[in-house]
Amino acid sequence: MDLATFLIQCLNSLQYGLLLFLVASGLTLIFGIMGVINLAHGSFYMIGAYMAYALAPVVGSTFGGGFFATLFVGLVLAVIFGYLLEWVFFSFLYEREHLQQVLMTYGLILVFEELRSLLVGDDVHGVQPPDFLAGTIPLGEMMTYPVYRLFISGVCLALALGMWFVFARTRLGMMIRAGSTNREMVQSLGIDIKFLYRVVFAAGVAVAVLAGMVAAPVSSVYPGMGNQVLIICFVVVVIGGIGSIRGALLAALLIGVVDTFGKVIFPQAAGVLVYVLMALILLWKPSGLFKAG
Amino acid sequence: MMADTHSRSRFAFVALCLAALAVYPLAAGSYGLDLVTKIMVYAIFALSLELLVGATGLVCFGHAAFFGIGAYAAVLLAPGYEPVSLGWLLPASVGAAALYALFMGALSLRTQGVYFIMVTLAFAQMAYYVVHDTPLGGGTDGIYLDAKPVLAAGGNTLIDLDQPLAIYFFTLACLAAVFIFLAVLLRSRFGRALAGIKANEQRMRATGFSTYPYKLAAFVISGAIAGLAGFLFGVKDGYVNPELLSWHLSGAVLIMIILGGLGHLRGALIGAFAFALLQEFFKSEAIFGDFAKHWHLGLGLAIIASVALLPNGLVGLPALWRQRLLGKPVTGRGAPSAGDTP
Numbered sequence: 001m002d003l004a005t006f007l008i009q010c011l012n013s014l015q016y017g018l019l020l021f022l023v024a025s026g027l028t029l030i031f032g033i034m035g036v037i038n039l040a041h042g043s044f045y046m047i048g049a050y051m052a053y054a055l056a057p058v059v060g061s062t063f064g065g066g067f068f069a070t071l072f073v074g075l076v077l078a079v080i081f082g083y084l085l086e087w088v089f090f091s092f093l094y095e096r097e098h099l100q101q102v103l104m105t106y107g108l109i110l111v112f113e114e115l116r117s118l119l120v121g122d123d124v125h126g127v128q129p130p131d132f133l134a135g136t137i138p139l140g141e142m143m144t145y146p147v148y149r150l151f152i153s154g155v156c157l158a159l160a161l162g163m164w165f166v167f168a169r170t171r172l173g174m175m176i177r178a179g180s181t182n183r184e185m186v187q188s189l190g191i192d193i194k195f196l197y198r199v200v201f202a203a204g205v206a207v208a209v210l211a212g213m214v215a216a217p218v219s220s221v222y223p224g225m226g227n228q229v230l231i232i233c234f235v236v237v238v239i240g241g242i243g244s245i246r247g248a249l250l251a252a253l254l255i256g257v258v259d260t261f262g263k264v265i266f267p268q269a270a271g272v273l274v275y276v277l278m279a280l281i282l283l284w285k286p287s288g289l290f291k292a293g
Numbered sequence: 294m295m296a297d298t299h300s301r302s303r304f305a306f307v308a309l310c311l312a313a314l315a316v317y318p319l320a321a322g323s324y325g326l327d328l329v330t331k332i333m334v335y336a337i338f339a340l341s342l343e344l345l346v347g348a349t350g351l352v353c354f355g356h357a358a359f360f361g362i363g364a365y366a367a368v369l370l371a372p373g374y375e376p377v378s379l380g381w382l383l384p385a386s387v388g389a390a391a392l393y394a395l396f397m398g399a400l401s402l403r404t405q406g407v408y409f410i411m412v413t414l415a416f417a418q419m420a421y422y423v424v425h426d427t428p429l430g431g432g433t434d435g436i437y438l439d440a441k442p443v444l445a446a447g448g449n450t451l452i453d454l455d456q457p458l459a460i461y462f463f464t465l466a467c468l469a470a471v472f473i474f475l476a477v478l479l480r481s482r483f484g485r486a487l488a489g490i491k492a493n494e495q496r497m498r499a500t501g502f503s504t505y506p507y508k509l510a511a512f513v514i515s516g517a518i519a520g521l522a523g524f525l526f527g528v529k530d531g532y533v534n535p536e537l538l539s540w541h542l543s544g545a546v547l548i549m550i551i552l553g554g555l556g557h558l559r560g561a562l563i564g565a566f567a568f569a570l571l572q573e574f575f576k577s578e579a580i581f582g583d584f585a586k587h588w589h590l591g592l593g594l595a596i597i598a599s600v601a602l603l604p605n606g607l608v609g610l611p612a613l614w615r616q617r618l619l620g621k622p623v624t625g626r627g628a629p630s631a632g633d634t635p
Contacts, residue, residue, distance in 0.1 A: 037407070089597070096604065099352070103551045104600040106544065110593030118587060231414070231540060238411040272422035275415040279400070282412050286404040 004143040009260055015149045015218075017256020018156035022211035023229055024236040024248045025163060026204030032243020033180035034197050036090060037098055039105035042230025043112040044082075044205050048074065048212020049221045050116060053125050067130035074213050075206055082205030086198045094197075113223070122223050129217040152214050159207065160249060167245065176200055180243065235278050241288030250289060307559055311469050318461060326457050327529075332569040333464045334525045337471050339549045339561035341518035346547070347555040348479055349511045350491035354410045354543050355397070355417025359390040359516040361538030362420065363523025365430050366390070368438045368533050379444040379452060383524060390520020391513050393420065398512030402505060417543060425535040435534025438527060454528050464525050471518055475558055478514075487511055552599060554606025563607050571595055 027041045051074045059070045089108065093101050128134070129148040136144035167173035179186045179196055187193045219225065236255055240247025255274055262273040281289065314333070318326055338360055345351045366386035371377040401412040424430040444452040454460050478484050486507050489497045497504050527533045536542070545568070553564020575581065575591035603609055 031407075092601070097555075099346075099547075099551050099555065100600055100604065103548060104597060106548055107593040107596030107600065110589040110596070114587050114590035114593065118590075227541075234411060235415075238408060242407060268426055269422070271426065272419055275418040275422075279412060279415040279419070282404050282408055282415070283400060287408055 004139050004141075005264075007139055008143055008145055009264055011145060011149065011153075013256040013260040014253070015153045015156075015256075016260055017253035018153050018160070019211055019215055020229075020232060020236055020255060021249050021252035022156050022159060022214075023208050024233040024240075024252055025160070025245055026207045027233050028237045028240065028243055028245065028248045029200055030204045031237060033176060033200055034090075034094065035098075036093065037101050037105070039102060039230065040108040040112065041204075041208055041233065042226035042228070043109050044078070044208035044226075045212040045215075045229050046116065046226030047081075047112065048078070048209035049127075049216040049219065049225060050120055050212075051077070051209065052213040052216035053127050053221045054120060056127075067133075071210070071213055075210055078206040078209035079202045081209075082202035083198055085205065086201035090201065091194065091198075109227070113226070117223065124220060124222040126220050127216040148217055152218065155214055156211075159210070163207075163245060172199075232274065235274060239278055239281050239288055241290040244288070244290040247288055247290035303559065307472065307562070310559075310562065311465070311472075314465050314468075315462075318458060323457060326461055328569075328573065330457070330461045330464050330529055331526075332566055333461075333468050334522050334529065335546070335549065335569060336562050336565035337464075337468050337525070338519055338522035338546050339553070339565040340468075340471050340475060340558060341515045341522065342546050343550050343555070343558060343561040344475055344478075344487075344511060344515045344518070346550060347557065347560065348484065348491065349487045349508060351402075351508060351512070352410050352547070353413045353512075353515070354540070354547065355413035355415075356515075356519055356546055357538050357540065357542035358397070358417035358420040359394055359519035360523035360526070360542065360546075361424065361533070361535070362393050363387060363390040363520030364527030364533045364537050365424060365523075366520070367442075367524045367527040368436055369430065371438060371440065371442060374439050376440040376443045376453075376455075379442040379454065382442045383521075386524040386527075387517050387520045390523065391517035394513045394516020394520075395509070398509050398516070402508050402512065414540060414543070417538065417540065421535060421538040421540075424538060430533070430535070433535060435532060438531040438533075441528055441531060460525070460529050464529070467521060467525060471521070472558060472562070475518075479558070483507070483510070548596070552596065552606060554608030557608045560606055560608040567607055 023041070023045050026044070027038060030036050030038050030041070052070065055074055056070050059066070059073050063069050063073075089104065093104060129146075129151075133148045133151050135147050137147060137150075139145050167177065175186065175191055175196055179191070179193055183193055186196075232255065236248055236251045239254070240249070240251035255277070258273050258277050259270065263270040266273070314329065317329060321329065338356070341359075342353065342356050345353050345356075363386045366389040367382060370385055371382055397413065397416040401409060401416060404412050425433060430436055441453070441455040443450050443454065452459055452463060454463060479487070486497070486502060486504075489502070490504050490507060494504055523537065526537070549564040549568045550561045551564070552568055553562065554560035571592055572588065575588035575595075576585055578585040581588070581591075599607070603613070605612075
């Protein structure tokens with residue numbers, strides 16, 4: 001492997017890892033703060049990707065188009081969707097056992113997948129990146145790297161920073177952190193915990209949808225894409241330590257590297273490497289790299 | 294005396310179910326026979342997981358590994374066109390699953406809670422990729438079982454699993470045996486220890502129980518029974534593929550027992566039947582016409598409705614009705630003890 005290939009693989013790992021982080025961060029938030037095991041989280045990613053495919057022409061005809069306009073409309077829809085979903089389906093689940101939540105969110109996966117099939121069909125679709133991001137930059141003498149992939153990494157990094165800022169530096173973040181430690185205490189201090197949960201849930205959904213929208217031009221849009229990302233995101237969440245954003249970032253980057261280089265170096269065993277990594281890490285540290293706190 | 298009549302009516306319910314299954318072939322066509330055989334295999338599979346999840350409180354998300362290993366062993370250990378004896382193929386297949394369960398359990402029981410769920414998934418995925426990516430079991434194409442096993446004694450064939458009726462009754466016998474075995478096991482000292490581990494593992498340890506061997510034993514027994522289910526599945530279809538080890542199947546069996554109601558052996562039975570029959574119902578073109586191909590939608594909505602309306606699973610339904618009709622409070626809500634079975 002020469003230097004240019006190595007560099008490209010590094011950039012690919014970074015991009016994949018950051019994208020995983022984006023989806024997994026919503027999962028770890030909902031998991032860590034609200035204690036809900038949300039199997040339907042992968043579906044939000046899928047919904048985002050299909051939005052990127054289906055919304056672009058609609059937004060194009062009403063607002064005069066534009067890539068960022070589509071992203072914005074998608075994001076607004078996602079927040080509304082997440083808010084309503086929490087209200088209707090999740091708000092009565094917090095006191096139930098974890099496994100009841102698993103059952104409910106499994107039902108939601110089936111419903112979302114089938115609604116997708118009814119509304120958009122079962123075909124695989126490609127999504128074009130916007131013109132101004134469609135180019136490539138040269139790397140070395142022979143290789144080039146698509147600008148759009150760099151753009152994905154940039155968006156993910158910006159969001160990661162934004163999330164860190166909200167959590168560590170704002171009043172809202174403080175309330176959320178307090179709410180995850182002791183729900184009753186926060187409630188008795190006069191903070192509307194139900195509303196807070198709804199906001200966190202909506203934010204988690206929005207981030208996953210955004211990840212799907214941004215990823216659509218690279219991954220293309222296909223049935224079952226949500227389930228594929230779901231399992232790998234659970235791996236990220238668990239390796240990082242449940243509820244830990246920092247852990248999720250580190251774990252996502254680690255998995256990005258292992259998966260990308262695994263596919264190049266051991267193409268035969270690429271699929272299994274991630275799971276071997278997870279098993280080894282959990283046998284070494286039985287509650288993930290960073291314990292939530 | 295209330296408890297006595299309760300346990301008697303539960304026993305009567307299970308006995309009635311098994312009796313109904315025993316006379317079912319009289320009324321069934323070949324499709325129905327195959328369907329119910331498949332559901333009974335899933336019921337055995339669900340019972341095996343119930344031992345871990347419902348009775349011990351260990352949520353295993355990699356149970357399809359044992360199912361798949363049992364099925365693959367049944368095919369790989371019987372190559373060629375000569376029927377192999379059931380007498381050693383069955384124990385060998387179950388043993389293979391139990392062996393992997395010993396390996397997986399010994400390592401993954403070091404972790405707890407959600408981490409345990411994910412480690413079991415990881416080990417199951419490893420087994421999945423071994424059969425998926427290596428030529429050992431035919432790769433993604435799977436392999437066929439050319440000659441189904443038979444049980445012969447003194448030159449006479451006693452059981453020939455090539456016959457649909459034979460495999461039906463053999464599966465039914467296995468289902469009854471597994472159910473009785475687990476019911477007895479959970480009432481034994483061992484079963485009480487598992488119930489104690491589920492309720493409070495710290496306290497069990499404080500009272501002098503070394504909990505790890507108990508959990509490991511439960512894990513291996515559960516894996517072996519799942520291997521039995523896999524063996525039956527592989528022999529029934531005469532074909533195995535890597536999907537038998539996929540996490541989708543691990544998830545589906547977990548959904549079955551939650552749907553049925555955790556903490557009761559009959560919950561696993563009811564859950565397996567409810568899940569499979571709901572699937573059949575929503576897939577039925579006679580009822581839904583062209584919409585039948587979107588059967589996931591109906592199944593998903595039915596599952597969501599069951600979570601919203603039945604907090605204790607389908608098993609809790611009679612108690613709920615009793616409460617509605619007679620105004621009596623539901624007793625024994627929440628996680629029941631192992632003594633609550635069958």
